[in-house]
Amino acid sequence: MSNQTSVNTFLLLEFSNVRELQITQFFVFLLFYLATVTGNLLIISAVTLDHHLHTPMYFFLMNLAVTDLGSVSVTIPKSMSNSLSNTRVISYSGCVTQVYFFLLFAASDYTLLTVMAHDRYVAICNPLRYEAIMNKGACIQMAGSAWLTGLLYAVLHTGSTFAMTFCSNIVDQFFCEVPQLIKISCSKLYILENALLFLSVAVAFGCFIFIIVTYVQIFSTVLRMPSSQGRQKAFSTCIPHLVVFSMFLFGGALVYLRPIQHASSHTNMVFAVIYSVIPPMMNPVIYSMRNKEIKVPNKHQRSTMSNQSRVNGFLLHGFAEIQQLQIFHIIIFVMMYLVAFIENLLIITVIIYSHQLHTPMYFFLANLSFQDFGSISVTVPKSIANSLMKTQTISYSGCICQVSFLVFFMVSHFIILGVMAYDRYVAICNPLHYETVMNKKACIQMAASAWIGGVFYSTMYTGATFRFEFCSNVINQFFCEIPQLLKISCSDSYLNEIWVLIFGSSFGFIYFSLIIFSYVQIFRAILRIPSSQGKQKFFSTCLPHFIVISLFVVSGTFVYFRPSSSSPSAFDLLVSMFYCMVPPVMNPLIYSMRNKELKVAFWKLITNISPPILRQKPFSSAF
Missing domain, CATH: 1.20.1070.10 (Rhodopsin 7-helix transmembrane proteins)
Known part of the structure; x- marks a missing residue:
């Protein structure tokens, strides 16, 4: 043709x-x-x-x-x-x-x-x-x-x-x-x-x-x-x-x-x-x-969104009723939130201010850091505030916001991870066409598609979830988690939610399969590289991303597909902490631990903003 x-x-x-x-x-x-x-x-x-x-x-x-x-x-x-x-x-x-x-x-x-x-x-x-x-x-x-x-x-x-x-x-x-x-x-x-x-x-x-x-x-x-x-x-x-x-x-x-x-x-x-x-x-x-x-159902949907549930708010499951344990919980959550905040903010700042990092891989990494920071900010601050004020309540609209934004950031996160796998595939398996394929316009379109995909799925998922009638207002979790909301639902419309979940799972499985296929091709290409230094360089950019994908998929799958227990347990809380708090904390460490470019750019930025007296030692001698 x-x-x-x-x-x-x-x-x-x-x-x-x-x-x-x-x-x-x-x-x-x-x-x-x-x-x-x-x-x-x-x-x-x-x-x-x-x-x-x-x-x-x-x-x-x-x-x-x-x-x-x-x-x-x-x-x-x-x-x-x-x-x-x-x-x-x-x-x-x-x-x-x-x-x-x-x-x-x-x-x-x-x-x-x-x-x-x-x-x-x-x-x-x-x-x-x-x-x-x-x-x-x-x-x-x-x-x-x-x-x-x-x-x-x-x-x-x-x-x-x-x-x-x-x-x-x-x-x-x-x-x-x-x-x-x-x-x-x-x-x-x-x-x-x-x-x-x-x-x-x-x-x-x-x-x-x-x-x-x-x-x-x-x-x-x-x-x-x-x-x-x-x-x-x-x-x-x-x-x-x-x-x-x-x-x-x-x-x-x-x-x-x-x-x-x-x-x-x-x-x-x-x-x-x-x-x-x-x-x-x-x-x-x-x-x-x-x-x-058509008009009456739309009006009915707007009114039932707020009236179909017999509750105006929900009670979140606290970590403990003992004062000392509540303080311990506050300290742990504050520390994890500050670490995640500082790490992801550093990643974003270093990428923005270092022209050497203005490449597709680091552009997507900056988007990923923003999503990590957003997802942990949806759940942790509310839990800290509840412990400080010795309450367990969250408003109906607050619960909707938590579900909507958490799904939004997580779906966008997953799509960005797939885009990053494609970026590594092109860089390693087709390096001569890399600049043409991953040009600035294409990168912006891919990142925008990830965010739009998150908005679309979040809207669909949140809308299906909050059409339920709830028989109880007690959520056995420290935030509004969808499996726990399904558990307290007494409405037949949960079938809509199941279909949305099946659609999301099918899409996620196909997408994950494509990521795995990309990495099979990547590792085959790396193993054919004659230079051990070249192999090490490529593994240093691919392994962190592969670890992050595995951490995200395994933890999310475990939470959404395991049978929910009938009563709250410490295990449920630990599992939820693992999938919604650990990845935002660990992702910046995983990406920077073996990445020399990111570490060099970080120390250059520190040197540029430090007082003149600290700049006397040559920058190169630090390495």
């Missing part, structure tokens, strides 16, 4: 050459993107977490929200990144990826809209057989067929598009759009792409006719209803779907069927925004605006 084209990259359309306007475009697209993500995530969360919405219509609506979220995530982030970086470039593989995923989500979206029309037809025109026809198996098959159709269409369309040769690398659009790629093609294979495009239009037109006929039947049935309330309810579920379908169809038709040879760049851009950005942003608004069932 790469040999058939004369270009390795494409140049996307800029919104403006003026830097101020580029920044404005970035913030406008950021607002669009955040609104789209928020709206669609709310739809997905409402349908997933509320049992009243576990019906075929809302199941398909949830799938539609996923396709909307996916389609807007394919195009907007790259455009925002280009505006910030003041560039127009997208790689050949990046362009292929954009076309493929955009077509996948767009085709799946269209198919789902057709399926939703059929669902409304059966519900209104044949209500007595609705549950038999639209059963769980049939719904899953229909949704699966929609995604498979999108997958097949994306593969065929992307393959035929990039089988062409291109006379230019200038794409007259802010993302890789198929009509614009056909426009710069100089291959006769564009005929194949046009034939596939016409076939797609024919299939889409057939679906359109099916939907129109369906809605004619639906409206004729609705208008025959004697009850005005019944008509209003039927219209409230059908009109949003018809509006969304019309918006999607006419937006796409304007772009793919209009002549583009003489269209101006700004016209192309406006049409692209209308059909690729506006529908995913407006669909959640349209579906929820006239839909009482």
Whole structure:
């Protein structure tokens, strides 16, 4: 594929050459993107977490929200990144990826809209057989067929598009759009792409006719209803779907069927925004605006978050009721917290102020230190304060904050550890391409992905946990730990939490397997190095990271997968201390113990900030 084209990259359309306007475009697209993500995530969360919405219509609506979220995530982030970086470039593989995923989500979206029309037809025109026809198996098959159709269409369309040769690398659009790629093609294979495009239009037109006929039947049935309330309810579920379908169809038709040879760049851009950005942003608004069932569960969720539990606060398990032991606990916790604080702050400070350490490995290490400091700051200070004030209470909102931030820092920590393994893999197994692969932009994107992954999982996990009804307010732990909260739950909704836990565990296992595979390749490469000094250098950078991963995974797995005891024990407290306090204290020591670069940079920093009288001895003599 790469040999058939004369270009390795494409140049996307800029919104403006003026830097101020580029920044404005970035913030406008950021607002669009955040609104789209928020709206669609709310739809997905409402349908997933509320049992009243576990019906075929809302199941398909949830799938539609996923396709909307996916389609807007394919195009907007790259455009925002280009505006910030003041560039127009997208790689050949990046362009292929954009076309493929955009077509996948767009085709799946269209198919789902057709399926939703059929669902409304059966519900209104044949209500007595609705549950038999639209059963769980049939719904899953229909949704699966929609995604498979999108997958097949994306593969065929992307393959035929990039089988062409291109006379230019200038794409007259802010993302890789198929009509614009056909426009710069100089291959006769564009005929194949046009034939596939016409076939797609024919299939889409057939679906359109099916939907129109369906809605004619639906409206004729609705208008025959004697009850005005019944008509209003039927219209409230059908009109949003018809509006969304019309918006999607006419937006796409304007772009793919209009002549583009003489269209101006700004016209192309406006049409692209209308059909690729506006529908995913407006669909959640349209579906929820006239839909009482969506609005009521959202209101219900907000109210039940604070009212469904019979407790306004929780009682944390103290270490001891004896005054002397409480003082001992305070001293131990204060010492561990100060050590973790000083160590991680030193790591961050040394990396920031030492230009020799401005490399990907130490950039990720600084992020890791910040996460370690954050995770220990979530739990230890509250426990110290409770011991000082001789209390065991934590407010309901305080417990939510503890769970949210602890999960956030730990998930981000785990993802960063995986990124660091990949960094070491590239550095050792592919050193000639290291600077190209691990460039500044790639490192920032990887670190940001780790933090965003932590936010996403923390939101999902915390939301699922605090939908419970709690039969007790006594937590057998010195902080709000999720296994202990599950233990005092008396709600059937714990199944949602179990599914979130299974999802997290599956992701963690796959991610951990990739880390292990990376280290197998790394150690094989190291053992082939002829120089013992070279082996020692590489082991000194890899072994600390491997030890940190093992410490984190083993301790976390032991806590979350062991059976919880029915009564508090000293063992439970020690295990929790081990996984939430020991890693933040030990990680800086493990990374600095065998790392000469970090130690040299530390002593240089100490020398630079020390009084002049202490600088008389040459720095090099200290080593």
